Amino acid sequence: MAQIDEKLANLDLNGLRAEIDEIDRAMHDLIIRRTRVVQAVGAFKDRQIAQGSKVRVPYRPAREARIMRNLVRSHEGAFPKTALIQIWRELIAAGTRLEAPYTVALCRDADGQDCWELARLNFGCLNEIIEFDTQLEAIHALEEGHAAVGVFPAPVPGEGHSWWPLIAPDSAVRVVSKLPFGGRPVGRGEDTEGFVLAAIELEESGDDRTLFVVKVEQHGDEASLRKNFAKASPGSAILGVFAPEGESHAFVLVDVPGFLCNQGENFKRTLLDYGLKCGDVRVLGAYGVPIPADEM
Numbered sequence: 001m002a003q004i005d006e007k008l009a010n011l012d013l014n015g016l017r018a019e020i021d022e023i024d025r026a027m028h029d030l031i032i033r034r035t036r037v038v039q040a041v042g043a044f045k046d047r048q049i050a051q052g053s054k055v056r057v058p059y060r061p062a063r064e065a066r067i068m069r070n071l072v073r074s075h076e077g078a079f080p081k082t083a084l085i086q087i088w089r090e091l092i093a094a095g096t097r098l099e100a101p102y103t104v105a106l107c108r109d110a111d112g113q114d115c116w117e118l119a120r121l122n123f124g125c126l127n128e129i130i131e132f133d134t135q136l137e138a139i140h141a142l143e144e145g146h147a148a149v150g151v152f153p154a155p156v157p158g159e160g161h162s163w164w165p166l167i168a169p170d171s172a173v174r175v176v177s178k179l180p181f182g183g184r185p186v187g188r189g190e191d192t193e194g195f196v197l198a199a200i201e202l203e204e205s206g207d208d209r210t211l212f213v214v215k216v217e218q219h220g221d222e223a224s225l226r227k228n229f230a231k232a233s234p235g236s237a238i239l240g241v242f243a244p245e246g247e248s249h250a251f252v253l254v255d256v257p258g259f260l261c262n263q264g265e266n267f268k269r270t271l272l273d274y275g276l277k278c279g280d281v282r283v284l285g286a287y288g289v290p291i292p293a294d295e296m
């Protein structure tokens with residue numbers, strides 16, 4: 001490294017720019033080569049897609065999470081990791097768009113907050129972002145294949161009205177990723193967090209969390225509910241409670257460490273063992289844990 005720095009220190013401006021031109025050519029050639037491979041992946045997925053499937057979504061967030069974590073892990077030098085991630089976001093988003101149309105659905109939460117910046121940064125400059133008037137319309141767009149992915153504001157604990165109770169138990173739409181995944185934008189959108197929804201299979205990224213919707217008999221207040229869940233499922237967090245009007249039960253959205261998509265029954269048994277009166281437990285989704293801020 002010291003040798004390279006010494007060589008650069010001895011070059012004049014033209015010499016330095018010639019170095020940059022050579023590097024740019026090599027990077028550009030690699031982008032062209034990478035794109036051919038991504039197109040071949042698209043053709044491969046086409047051959048795999050079940051006949052008659054309504055939605056064709058090429059997005060694979062677990063694979064993307066692995067790529068991003070490897071990038072950050074192996075990075076060195078002065079170039080900021082957040083910007084490094086952003087380069088790959090554009091590469092991946094533009095390439096995925098070649099595999100199949102790739103529209104992004106948005107909707108606002110009760111406070112009027114949306115995830116436009118997160119959506120643009122994660123899904124790149126080319127993919128169309130459609131803002132729906134209601135959360136239900138956005139979810140239907142994902143179910144019907146009018147949009148490939150949706151970015152919805154992360155539920156704020158304690159706030160009643162959120163999108164997650166609108167996803168029917170038999171819907172193919174799931175939570176598949178959490179944003180921002182690595183690094184935050186500066187300025188507008190820097191505090192926003194969102195979940196990505198899509199009608200795709202859930203896959204493990206190597207470090208994941210699972211979202212369960214648990215039906216509970218509503219005994220006591222939210223604080224004791226939180227305490228009981230924390231005891232039964234260490235590391236879990238309640239993201240929301242939805243109590244349908246005039247009913248005695250409630251639905252609780254719990255965010256649990258691990259990839260537990262086939263573990264709904266086990267999770268329910270654990271909750272029952274800890275005295276939580278729960279009924280149906282269903283998986284709302286799973287997501288790769290975003291890269292912690294102190295690793296960026």
Ligand SMILES: C=C(O[C@@H]1C=C(C(=O)O)C=C[C@H]1O)C(=O)O
Pocket residue numbers: 038041058059060061063064067091092093095096099
């Ligand atoms: C190429 C693929 O499709 C998409 C594009 C990716 C990429 O450009 O690396 C990664 C995951 C998918 O979202 C793939 O599934 O590997």
